[in-house]
Amino acid sequence: MRGNSRLVAALLIVVTALLVQVTVLPHLAWNGVVPDLVLLSVVGAALVTDPRFATLLGFGAGLLLDVAPPADHAAGRWALALLVVGYVVARLAHDYQAAQPGPQPASTPRPPYLLMLVAGAGGAFVGTSLFALTGLLLQDPAVGVGALLEVVLAAVAYDALVAAVAVPLVVWVFRREPAPRVAHVLR
Amino acid sequence: MSLDTRPPRQTPVRHVATPRERDEQRGLPTRSLLLALVLACITLMVVDRTSGEDSPVEPVRRVVGEVLGPAEAGVNAVLGPVLGLPEMLRTNDALREEIAAQDDEIAELRREAHQNPYDVARAEDLRALCAMATNTGYLLAPARFSGYSSAQSFSSTISIDAGADAGIRPDMTVVNGDGLVGRVLEVTSHTSTVLLIVDADSTVGGKLGESLESGFVDGRGGLADGDPLDLRLVDNTVLPEQGQQVVTWGSEGTGPYVAGIPIGEVSKVYEDIRAGTYRAVLEPYVDFTSLGDLAVVVPTGEDTRVIEPEACS
Structure with missing residues (x-):
């Protein structure tokens, strides 16, 4: 998936993830901790697109998360966190795939399931930790490190769980070729 | 190019x-x-x-x-x-259990609601007894009404749930918050039988509150029919007036009837023209069909649970 359709897909995924994250998931919250669907969709996108796109998507999605209604923290915190997540996950995934033996396929291959899980958990750890760290630096929510660590660990655990479903879903959407274009090419 | x-x-x-x-x-x-x-x-x-x-x-x-x-x-x-959706996905058993639990709760609440007026009435009775003790200056042993004698026995007696253990002896006066109820006939350790003043065998010495004219209050037997008490004055020529209060005359100690307990008031006066005498009908203060908390006048110095005068003023 290239160009505009990729952008549209990314936009749709991020907005949907945001809506689900603030409406549906609070009903499934565990101690108030909700899985970061937006973060996981950035991870998914990073696995199948190039690092540049993943970085920019992370920045944009984070910015949206920063200003969307329930948010009250300093804008830019999620943007920074998701930007780093997008960049790091995309870099590592691409380096991993480049190191794979055999000929490089033309299009991005479907990453192995285990890689998706690891990327989801790792991305969640990097993202939530960064977000918490910037909060500590800015003293945005004035909470102690202990309480912060507890929430971050719970969030990472929950994210890793949800990543098993969310990341493959996002990967599947990004690897789909839009049908009309295919028809056009065949004609 | x-x-x-x-x-x-x-x-x-x-x-x-x-x-x-x-x-x-x-x-x-x-x-x-x-x-x-x-x-x-x-x-x-x-x-x-x-x-x-x-x-x-x-x-x-x-x-x-x-x-x-x-x-x-x-x-x-x-x-x-x-x-x-999960709300709808429930088994019949769960729903039945819920209904049963709620039925229990409803029954409990209903019982409470029904008990409430009863408790209020009882508290009222006890307050009236307190006032009675204060007004008359007697020690009262509280008791509760426990049963009427049947009509077939042709006597108007009741039983109360206090007896010899509470310091009650035969021939003691029984009152409630409104006035005179009767006197104790027999006692067991935990119950007593009380002869109501409306019994045909009952005669109470009474006097008109204002004129202090003495007379006798006779029961006419029966609870439900009207005019349960008659007043015969010793002085035949005195004309009782409607609305005059009659209180007990009183005998020594605590029995059979202590002095100064209100019995009722004159409701009708009949004149026997031939004999030149008057017969008065009394309306008792006590409602004998709805007796609840009663008390027995006990002598001073009884070491039992009693309502003392000024106990709740």
Whole structure:
């Protein structure tokens, strides 16, 4: 998936993830901790697109998360966190795939399931930790490190769980070729 | 524009890409882009954090909120029935159990609600007894009505749930908050039998409250029919007046009837023209069909649970 359709897909995924994250998931919250669907969709996108796109998507999605209604923290915190997540996950995934033996396929291959899980958990750890760290630096929510660590660990655990479903879903959407274009090419 | 007539090269010149070109080929963001994004984030954070209420991010927040707010509300509205779904997926057993639990609760509440007026009435009775003790200055042993004798026995007696253990002896006076009830006939250790003043065998010495004329109050037997008490005055020529109060005359000690307990008031006066005498009918103060808390007048010095005068003034 290239160009505009990729952008549209990314936009749709991020907005949907945001809506689900603030409406549906609070009903499934565990101690108030909700899985970061937006973060996981950035991870998914990073696995199948190039690092540049993943970085920019992370920045944009984070910015949206920063200003969307329930948010009250300093804008830019999620943007920074998701930007780093997008960049790091995309870099590592691409380096991993480049190191794979055999000929490089033309299009991005479907990453192995285990890689998706690891990327989801790792991305969640990097993202939530960064977000918490910037909060500590800015003293945005004035909470102690202990309480912060507890929430971050719970969030990472929950994210890793949800990543098993969310990341493959996002990967599947990004690897789909839009049908009309295919028809056009065949004609 | 010139035509290139050279034959195509069999092997293209090996092109060594610069690191930057290689990065772009692999889709890596350039360093400057990364730096710009990170700096943008940091700037945003600092600006938003330090400028507080009037930060430049506020308008953006508002606009995004205007767009996403209704979307979130819409998703929530759609979500409502879905979240309500588990409510519907319940077994009949669970529903039955719930109904049973709620029935129990309803029964409990209903019982409480029904008990409430009873408790209020009882408290009223006890307050009246207290007042009676204060007004008459007697020690009262509290007791509760426990049963009427049947009509077939042709006597108007009741039983109460206090007996010899509470210091009650035969021939003691029984009152309630309104006035005279009767006297004790027999006692067991925990119950007593009381002869009501409306019994046909009962005669109580009474006197008119105002004129202090003495007389006898006779029961006429029976509870329900009207005119249960007659007053015969010793002095035949005195004309009792309607509404005059009759109190007990009183005998020594505590029995059979202590002095000064209100019995009732004159409701009708009949004149026997031939004999030149008067017969008065009394309306008792006590409602004999709804007896509840009673008390027995006990002598001073009984070491039992009693209501003392001024106990609840």
